[in-house]
Amino acid sequence: MARSRPLSGCGLEAALAVVGGKWKPIVLWRLAGSTRRFGELRRLVEGISEKMLIQQLREMEADGIVARKDFREIPPRVEYSLTEFGVSLAEALRPLCEWGQAHVARIRANQADAG
Amino acid sequence: MARSRPLSGCGLEAALAVVGGKWKPIVLWRLAGSTRRFGELRRLVEGISEKMLIQQLREMEADGIVARKDFREIPPRVEYSLTEFGVSLAEALRPLCEWGQAHVARIRANQADAG
DNA sequence: CCGTATCCTCTACGATACTG
DNA sequence: CAGTATCGTAGAGGATACGG
Numbered sequence: 297m298a299r300s301r302p303l304s305g306c307g308l309e310a311a312l313a314v315v316g317g318k319w320k321p322i323v324l325w326r327l328a329g330s331t332r333r334f335g336e337l338r339r340l341v342e343g344i345s346e347k348m349l350i351q352q353l354r355e356m357e358a359d360g361i362v363a364r365k366d367f368r369e370i371p372p373r374v375e376y377s378l379t380e381f382g383v384s385l386a387e388a389l390r391p392l393c394e395w396g397q398a399h400v401a402r403i404r405a406n407q408a409d410a411g
Numbered sequence: 412m413a414r415s416r417p418l419s420g421c422g423l424e425a426a427l428a429v430v431g432g433k434w435k436p437i438v439l440w441r442l443a444g445s446t447r448r449f450g451e452l453r454r455l456v457e458g459i460s461e462k463m464l465i466q467q468l469r470e471m472e473a474d475g476i477v478a479r480k481d482f483r484e485i486p487p488r489v490e491y492s493l494t495e496f497g498v499s500l501a502e503a504l505r506p507l508c509e510w511g512q513a514h515v516a517r518i519r520a521n522q523a524d525a526g
Numbered sequence: 527c528c529g530t531a532t533c534c535t536c537t538a539c540g541a542t543a544c545t546g
Numbered sequence: 547c548a549g550t551a552t553c554g555t556a557g558a559g560g561a562t563a564c565g566g
Binding site: 305306307308309310311312313314315316321322325355358359360381384385387388389390391392393394395396397398399400402403404406407409410 | 420421422423424425426427428429430431436437440470473474475496499500502503504505506507508509510511512513514515517518519521522524525
């Protein structure tokens with residue numbers, strides 16, 4: 297147990313600048329599974345609009361966590377994947393994912409109360 | 412190395428519901444250090460307004476990660492601390508903190524470019 | 527000292543239509 | 547298929563003044 301060592305410095309703000317927001321965690325998670333085409337992602341990330349999907353992908357690309365490969369074919373074909381940097385982020389995210397999963401019932405209950 | 416195991420299930424959305432937003436990570440970090448009084452927190456978390464501080468604290472309290480102790484004295488004295496649940500969250504957050512710290516320069520540079 | 531109460535801005539996000 | 551363009555909204559966050 298690491299116990300009472302503080303969250304020294306707290307790079308959380310920096311990290312949240314990269315994976316914060318409503319969609320990025322989900323997109324990252326999908327890409328952590330495997331390389332995906334645009335339309336494939338759109339179907340996998342339920343409820344996202346094309347505008348938001350492309351916007352999030354562009355931002356993640358600019359942040360160096362996502363790689364975009366355009367095959368320049370007709371009809372168009374583009375594949376998205378995680379960079380090594382992106383993979384390292386996904387790994388850093390895993391404990392938080394697991395914490396969220398472990399306590400999702402409790403969290404949802406509280407959110408429902410608070411409205 | 413856990414390597415290519417996916418971010419199974421992705422409780423990230425649940426976790427971000429609890430520590431997402433501009434201020435909660437910083438407040439959590441300060442409370443992970445030690446118990447704090449309201450005014451103390453206000454000074455430690457630079458730039459936060461009283462409204463936002465109390466709002467974030469109330470939400471974190473409702474989520475069960477922060478405990479509020481009112482000493483019912485005059486002048487008023489209230490102390491905030493992390494619950495066990497809050498401590499477990501802080502621990503889950505540590506790798507992400509460290510990732511952010513390790514790459515803060517790169518991230519800030521990208522944010523600056525993107526504007 | 528520890529908050530409440532208003533009012534205001536800004537931007538993340540959404541809906542819809544269109545294009546190479 | 548893989549985007550772009552435009553318009554609209556809700557809520558997160560900010561500034562300031564007041565209250566027990």
